[in-house]
Structure formats: structure tokens, C-alpha cells
Amino acid sequence: MPATVSPPSAALAQPAARLSRVALLALAGAALTLTACSKDDAKKPKGPAQVGFAVLSESDVPLEVELPGRTAAFRIAQVRPQVSGVIQRQLFTEGALVRAGQPLYQLDASLYRASAAQAAANVLSTQASAEAARAKADRYRPLAEDQAVSAQDYTDAAALARQTAGAAAQARAALSTARINLRYTTVPAPITGRIGRSLYTEGALVTANQADALATISVLDPIYVDIQQSAGDLLALRRQLAGGGAVPTAPKVTLRLDDGSDYPLPGVLEFSEVTVAADTGTVVLRARFPNPQGLLLPGLFVRTRLTQASQSKVILVPQSALSRDARGNATVMVLAGNKAMLRDVTAPRTYGNQWVVTQGLKAGDKLITQGLGKIKPGDVVRPVPETTPQHPMMKPRK
Template sequence: MQQRFRKPLFVSVLASSILLASCGDAEQAGSGAGQQQQMTVGIVTIASRSVDLTTTLPGRASAFRVAEVRPQVNGIMKERLFEEGSMVTAGQQLYQIDAAMYQAELASAEAEIARAKAAVKASKSRFERSKGLLNDKAISQQDFDEAEAAYLQAEAQLKVAEANLSRAQLNLEYTRVKAPISGRIGRSQLTEGALLSVGQAQALTTITQLDPIYVDIAQSTSDYLKLQAAITDGRIVTDDDNRAEVTVRVGEDGNYSTTGELLFNEVTVDPQTSAITLRARLENANHSILPGMYVRAEVGTGALQNAILAPQTGVTRDPRGRAIAFIVNEKGEVEQRYLTVERTVGSDWVVTDGLNVGDQVIVEGLQKIQPGMPVKTEEVK
């Protein structure tokens, strides 16, 4: 009979031991969960500062100067004196037109000058003698008037001859066709032996000045109006001349860039694109930018005052596309904030609503947190 009562007593003791062990494991699990909630996250403390703003816009390059070379006298082209595609300087001779006829005209004009001078000398002597004879009443007033008129007419003929000489000299000079500007010259449209005429429609060649170079940039009217409103409100500050700096990048990787300044913007809007054209002038010493080339232009729009920047690593998006940041509030707990972001500056978002100066934005450990969780913070540099 005693052996029957020993087995239930043993079972009771065993059950109590299992219960105590389970309670101990639960306490350890609860303690471990508490330690996991006190995890350390990396934060960045928000501060305000002035930010130089830029906007990237598409643009097309256009030549600084373009000159079409045309003849200014008639004649036969005798020689081409430049290499196609080379650089030429202003005043450099490009073509030689047959000058034989113009040399003859110059010689004739010089002879006419000599004859006119002789006529002036003779008529002047006669006019001087007539003055003395008139005083002595040796000649009539009519004879004196005729001598004076002959002298004045001879002087007029001399001036006409001098004008003809200048014209002949100029025509002879025009037989040497020269470059009106410095730049890169294109191909010659005509060859030696071609008949040239004044006012012909076809240009002999074209010279393009590539340094500096213009870039025409298109900006939408909405962006333009937003910028003007920000300037009026004082959020964006520009210089007195509003000569913004422009950086142009070319190539697929943008591996070449050059800088310049914004000159002006058009006062009319393109009705087809609703865009305003801005013109910038940039240095192009190595001629990497060619007229007609598509470029990306970074235009400085001013300085944004008291801007609040949030690291992009600390800003996420919800399924609706709204910007979200997690901050550590005054209680040391994770808090979710919805943000209004305007643009990026480097690796930061410009935040216009949702963050204040001094907020601690979580940038590390975002995968392990949730709103309301107490955390420890460590400033991330």
C-alpha cells in the first residue's frame, strides 16, 4: 500500500520543478527583450545654414561669332591661301582675286591726280596774277571772276581725282580677301578659277569663333515664377547684377565641364514649349563644346537662407510616396514624421516642413526600429 502513494508524490515534485524552470526561462526572455529595445541608433542633429542653390537645365551651344566671307569686288579667284578647318586670325588673307584690272585702275587714278594738281597750280597762278591786275584796273571784273572760277574748278577736280584714287586703292585691297574675325574656318565653297561678284548669294567660306561660346538654356515658366517668388520673399538671395554662375557638362558621363556666367533671359515665352530662354557665356579654350551641341547646364539660382537639410539616408518613402523620417524625441523614443522636401543639395534633402532645428534624425539602424521604441543615440559624423 505504501508503494502506491509514492508515485503521485514524485509526479507532483517533478511538475513543480518544470514550472519553476519555465518561469526562469520566461524571466530571462523578458530581460533579453528589454535589452533589445534599448538598441543604439545613429542620428544626425538638424541645423540650419545658408545653401547655394543650383538647377540643372538642358541647353544648346551656339557660336559666339559667325562670319560669312564674301567678295567685295568682281573678278576671278586666283588662289586660296588657308587650310580648311584651321584656325585663322582677323585680318589674315584667305583668297587672292585677279588684281590686274584694279592695278590698272589705280595707275589711271594716280595719273589723274597728277593732271589735277597741275591744273590747280596753273589756275592758282593765274588767279593770283588777276588779283594784282584787277587792283591796277588792267583787267575787267569779268576776267577776274573767270580766273577765280577756273581755280576753284581745278581744286574740285583735284578732290574728285583724290576720291577716285582712294576707290582704286580700296578695290585693289579688296582683291585680297581677308578674315573679318578670328576663329575656325570651314571648307571653301569655291575653288580657283571661279568667277566672283559683289553681292553673290553663295559665301566663299564661314568662320566660327568658338571661344568663348554661348549656351542657350530653356527654363520652364513655372520654375521661373517659383524662383522669382522665393527671391521676392527673401528666402533666396541673389547678387545685384543677378549674374549667376553657370557650369556646363558635356558627354554621357559629364567628364568635361566649363564655367561661365548668365548674361540675360528673354522677355518673351516660347508659346510651343512654355519656356524662357536664358543665355550664358562660357570659356571654351579647347573647343570641346561645338555649336549645336546638347549640354546640361547647372545654373546658380542664389543662396537659400536658413535652410533645413536632412540626410537622404534618413528619409524614406511610404507606399503613397510621402517622405518619412524617424527621429528620436525628448523621451528617447522613436517618432515618425512626414516631411515636405523641395530639392536635393549634395547628399541632403532641403526640407520645407516636418523638421525643426535640433531634431535628431535617425540615419543608421532604421531596419530594426519602430515608432514608440526607446533607443539610445550616437551622433554620426
């Protein structure tokens, strides 16, 4: 049987198809290469990077310290009985505002009323005796002058008159004491303030010399805040004031509550203790705060921001313009002509959203504040004022 021969056209079509696929792959690879090159060209910087700078100037900055404190009542008084007796009635509502002199407790007054009545009777008796003795002495005086009675009789009558007058005075004093004790059976509020819970109930026996108070009254508006400041910090501040690095200012105190919120009303520093606590090594500063809403309660722990002086001739640097290395050393980037230079600075504290720089910078230096992420020390840059909009690098056209 004769062999079958493929047509010449089919044999030539297969190599041509392979060549066309290879050509297409080569063209696609070339296109990808051109695209990658165009992207690399877009990433290459077109000239020096643009950075924003600020011209530095010296400032006076308050020396603020944050210290722990604890609130204390402006006034506090313990309600105590002046006489002994059984509580018959409680005349106040716990937690309410009471006025000075307002009755708080009523004690059993029957014995004290009887004592007052007895003292009043003694006054009447002694007064009668004193009047009789005085009348007798008055009658004996002319008789003794005329020698109708002996001088001794007149002397005895005059002495008896003085004795009975003294007894009458003692009786009147005893009556006053009895009436005072009777008045003390009603226990009054010693001051105006907010009263706490009652530690004794009706029917309880109380005594004049007992150790426990019946209740406690506190004045909460205004309220004190006792601040603990380290003796070393206080000494450093005084040295700084003496050396001229700081200027004393009117003390200002603000509060931060335990939940992190700021107390809206500022306080006034009242005084500082003259001794250092031996157990804590701190000095107590007392500040007074208005408390019209009763938000602050005695015994509350707070954080205080205290301004005692003002630090002069320092440089304020935005926090975003300052960085720290692994050892905590602070550095900034400044302009030296059109070059970015790294400079070490001393920034011990912050003020608001800025660092307080005490060494390393001076007035007139140009601090780079914008574009720090695209430069490194020694780079040539294109500086513009920080108020100038920072435009991104333009991509080349395709």
C-alpha cells in the same frame, strides 16, 4: 518428419532490434526539436533594438536648377568679298586658327590695277589743268585791278581755276576708290579665330553682293552657353526672394556634357533676356565659359547647373533616412523619448546625397539614421549617436 523449432535466442533478438531503432529515431527527433528551439531563441530580440540617430540643425542650401543649354561662339564673322572677281588662290588651311587681317583669298586683280592706273592718270591731267587755271587767274588779278583787262575776264579765269581744282579733287577721290578696290582683291580675315571650311574654290566667280559667305570664322575661347529657363520657374524664384525664403547669391554655372561627364571649368552668368519667348515660354540666360582646349564647339547641347540664390533655414536629411509611400509622400523616423515615431515631411529636392526638407522637421529633432530595417513606428528602441558602431545581436551560446 519432426517440426523444426527456432532457438529462443533468435526469436528474442528481432523485437529487441526493432526497439533499439525506435529509440534511436526518438532521440534524433528530440535533438532536432532542441536545435530548432535554440535557433528560434537566437532569433528572438534580446531587449530593444539599437538605432543610431543624428541631431538636426538648420542650414543654408544653394538653390540649384538643372537647365538645358546650347553652346554658341563668342564671336562669329562671315568672310565676304567686297569686290567681284574670280578666286585665284585660297591662302589658308581649313579649320586652322587665323589672325585678323591675314589674307584668306586672292581674287583676279588685273581689272582693278588698270582702273587704279587710269585714275592715277586722271589725277595728273586734272592737276595740270588746275595749275594752269590757277596761274592764269593769278596773272589776271593785278591786271584787273589796273583795269588792263576787264573784270569779267578775271572773274572767268578765277572760276575756271576753282573748277579745275574741284576736278582734280574728284580725280584724287577716284584714285583712292580704285586703290581700295584693288586692295579688296585680297580678302582678309575680319577677326582672329578658328576658320571653317571654304564654300568656294579656286576658279569660282564671287560678287560683292552675294548671299553666301566664302567662309566663317568663330572665336571659341571663351564660348557662350545659352540657357533656357522657364518663365514660371523664374517668377517663382523672384517671389521666393521677395518673400524672404531665399537670399540672392552670386550666380554660379557648371556644365554637364552630352556624354554625362562634367566640364571642369565653371562659367559666369553674363545676362538674362528681358522678354519671354512667345513660342517656348522661356527666358534665355547667357553664360560665358573658358574653353582653352577647344572641347566645346558651337551648337553643342549641354546640361547646366545654375545657382541663383540660397535657400535659408532648411533641414538636410540623408537619402537613406527618408522613404516614400506609394503616393510619393515623404516620411522619416524620429525619436520621441525612447520610441521611434513616423513623421511626414516635405522634401521637394535633393542637394548632393541629401534631401532638402522644408516642412515637418526642426532644429534639435533626433532623426533615426541607422537601424531602420529592424524597427517599426511605435517601437521602443535603444538610441545611440550615429557615430556609435552598430553591433549585431549576439547569438546565445550552445
